[in-house]
Amino acid sequence: MAETAIMYDSSKCTACKGCQVACKQWNQLPSPLSSELFEYTESFQSPRDLSSNTWLIINFSEEDKEIGIDWNFMRNSCFHCTDAACEMACPVGAISHKDNGAVVIDQDKCIGCRYCVASCPFDVPRWDEAKNKTFKCWQCFDRTSAGREPACVSTCPTDALQFGDRAEMLGLARERVSELKAAGFNKAEIYGENELGGLHTIVVAHRGLEAHGLIRDPKIGLTEFWQFLKPLGAIGAGATVLGLGFSYFMARDYKRGEYSYDEATDTVSVKEVE
Amino acid sequence: MRYIQRHSAFARGLHWIHTIACLSLFATGLILFIPSVAAAVGTATVQGARMVHRVMAVIFIVAPIASMIISPKGFVHLWKSLFFKWDADDKEFMKKFFPYLLFGAKQHMPPQKINKSGQGAVDGVLIFASVFIALTGVVLWWPEFFGGPTSGLFQWSLALHSGLMILIGIIMLAHIYLGAGIFQPYKGSGKLMFGNGRVTESDALYHWGHWAKDELKKGDNVIVE
Numbered sequence: 001m002a003e004t005a006i007m008y009d010s011s012k013c014t015a016c017k018g019c020q021v022a023c024k025q026w027n028q029l030p031s032p033l034s035s036e037l038f039e040y041t042e043s044f045q046s047p048r049d050l051s052s053n054t055w056l057i058i059n060f061s062e063e064d065k066e067i068g069i070d071w072n073f074m075r076n077s078c079f080h081c082t083d084a085a086c087e088m089a090c091p092v093g094a095i096s097h098k099d100n101g102a103v104v105i106d107q108d109k110c111i112g113c114r115y116c117v118a119s120c121p122f123d124v125p126r127w128d129e130a131k132n133k134t135f136k137c138w139q140c141f142d143r144t145s146a147g148r149e150p151a152c153v154s155t156c157p158t159d160a161l162q163f164g165d166r167a168e169m170l171g172l173a174r175e176r177v178s179e180l181k182a183a184g185f186n187k188a189e190i191y192g193e194n195e196l197g198g199l200h201t202i203v204v205a206h207r208g209l210e211a212h213g214l215i216r217d218p219k220i221g222l223t224e225f226w227q228f229l230k231p232l233g234a235i236g237a238g239a240t241v242l243g244l245g246f247s248y249f250m251a252r253d254y255k256r257g258e259y260s261y262d263e264a265t266d267t268v269s270v271k272e273v274e
Numbered sequence: 275m276r277y278i279q280r281h282s283a284f285a286r287g288l289h290w291i292h293t294i295a296c297l298s299l300f301a302t303g304l305i306l307f308i309p310s311v312a313a314a315v316g317t318a319t320v321q322g323a324r325m326v327h328r329v330m331a332v333i334f335i336v337a338p339i340a341s342m343i344i345s346p347k348g349f350v351h352l353w354k355s356l357f358f359k360w361d362a363d364d365k366e367f368m369k370k371f372f373p374y375l376l377f378g379a380k381q382h383m384p385p386q387k388i389n390k391s392g393q394g395a396v397d398g399v400l401i402f403a404s405v406f407i408a409l410t411g412v413v414l415w416w417p418e419f420f421g422g423p424t425s426g427l428f429q430w431s432l433a434l435h436s437g438l439m440i441l442i443g444i445i446m447l448a449h450i451y452l453g454a455g456i457f458q459p460y461k462g463s464g465k466l467m468f469g470n471g472r473v474t475e476s477d478a479l480y481h482w483g484h485w486a487k488d489e490l491k492k493g494d495n496v497i498v499e
Contacts, residue, residue, distance in 0.1 A: 089432075090309065091306040091307065091309055091312055092306075092309060092312040092313065092317065092320055093309040093310070093312065093313045108317060109313075109317050110317075111317060111320050111321055111324065113306070113324075114417065114423040115423075115432065117423040117424060118417075118423040118424060118428050118429050118432060119429070123424055127423070221429070222429045222430065222432070222433050223429075225433055226432060226433040226436045226437070229433070229436050229437050229440060230307065230308070230436075232440070233307075233436075233439075233440035233443070236440055236444050237440070237443060237444060237447065240444050240447045240448065241447065243376070244447065244448065244451045244456075244457075246376060247375050247376050247451075247457060248451075248456060248457065248458070250376065250377055250378040251378050251457060251458040251459060252458055253458075254378060254458040254459050256459055256461075256476075256480060257476075258476050259475065259476040259477075259479035259480050260475060260476065260479070261475060261479055261486065261487055261490050263490060263491050266487075268479055268483065268487070
């Protein structure tokens with residue numbers, strides 16, 4: 001299977017939230033009933049954040065201008081990184097890459113340790129306390145493996161979301177950035193081409209990465225460090241066992257004398273043992 | 275034959291409890307540390323191991339704290355026996371220890387106090403590492419109280435917990451090798467903590483010359499059989 005990607009073009013997105021609904025519908029994710037996810041914040045964003053039952057939202061970054069507002073939308077969901085910190089951190093191998101680059105969680109294997117939650121630089125995976133498992137977008141792998149588009153892409157009315165061969169998506173993104181720059185969006189740029197080894201969600205951020213809340217040059221950070229501890233630990237333990245084995249071999253015939261102490265004369269005498 | 279009662283039943287009991295807790299923590303921790311092991315044993319076993327890990331963690335933390343409360347004098351005694359100013363014999367012991375350990379114990383080792391200088395240094399590192407592995411374990415168990423799993427504290431705790439497990443694991447390998455008497459010159463040492471806590475006059479003089487002489491002179495803990 002060829003490497004595929006979703007391309008999100010923020011300049012075409014109207015934040016209709018059709019993608020959010022399609023995601024919930026296809027993946028059978030119930031809407032949250034708690035009011036905290038819908039707390040009034042003067043923003044049109046709804047719900048406020050991702051959750052174990054909400055794997056995709058359109059983030060609103062409303063910027064006040066002299067006249068009106070700049071609507072800087074951003075698709076907030078898993079980026080399906082090539083160098084996926086969540087996959088590295090998962091202690092049970094429940095997170096893996098599919099051939100097309102999608103990063104998926106095997107719920108049968110997930111133990112709810114939340115190491116993936118801790119390691120993701122984009123704060124995407126969400127833990128469900130009741131189920132004690134972690135959930136996130138899986139790029140509708142059931143659909144894509146059958147030759148269909150992810151549910152979110154299939155419903156987008158403005159073609160802000162497209163899906164296909166990753167190289168092709170990158171080509172479209174580059175073309176679109178050129179068009180946007182020609183139209184006066186000088187800060188327009190592509191996100192996902194090289195970040196974390198290449199993402200499988202490519203973004204055209206028409207007002208620049210920061211305006212859309214994207215992290216410039218994201219890092220895996222500590223996850224990589226403690227993964228490095230594993231081979232280091234194996235080498236350390238191996239060297240210790242070898243050293244102790246050598247010590248055992250060298251001392252195997254050692255004969256210790258019989259020590260005794262005479263309190264009266266304060267002398268220690270040693271009788272050699274055959 | 276003369277023996278010296280080196281460890282009380284209370285100390286040996288605590289050592290038994292901590293040995294079981296430590297080994298269980300290590301075994302269950304390794305399941306979570308090596309993904310291929312977790313994959314081999316299956317999810318149900320991994321979840322069981324996590325539960326055992328937590329139960330044993332409580333024992334690992336509570337047992338020494340309880341022992342400090344039950345026997346504060348014993349705790350002070352232990353502390354003083356581990357952390358003391360090194361004299362010439364202690365320094366010489368450390369200088370000679372690795373050639374002694376690795377090259378067939380040909381070295382003549384200087385007499386030692388109740389604990390050898392190297393033993394005190396390693397136990398100091400072990401206590402420090404144990405306190406930190408316990409603290410980081412608490413953060414990993416209840417991240418909600420420490421800013422959640424996305425907080426820097428949780429991520430650092432995860433890295434430190436793993437690093438400390440390696441450090442403690444390596445120290446434990448050496449501790450078992452020497453303490454259980456696998457190393458030929460230390461033969462019989464296993465009985466000290468896992469047996470009746472007695473050491474023969476000869477063994478005591480060989481390992482802890484200064485301490486053995488003091489005890490044999492005082493006679494309070496000397497048993498003649």
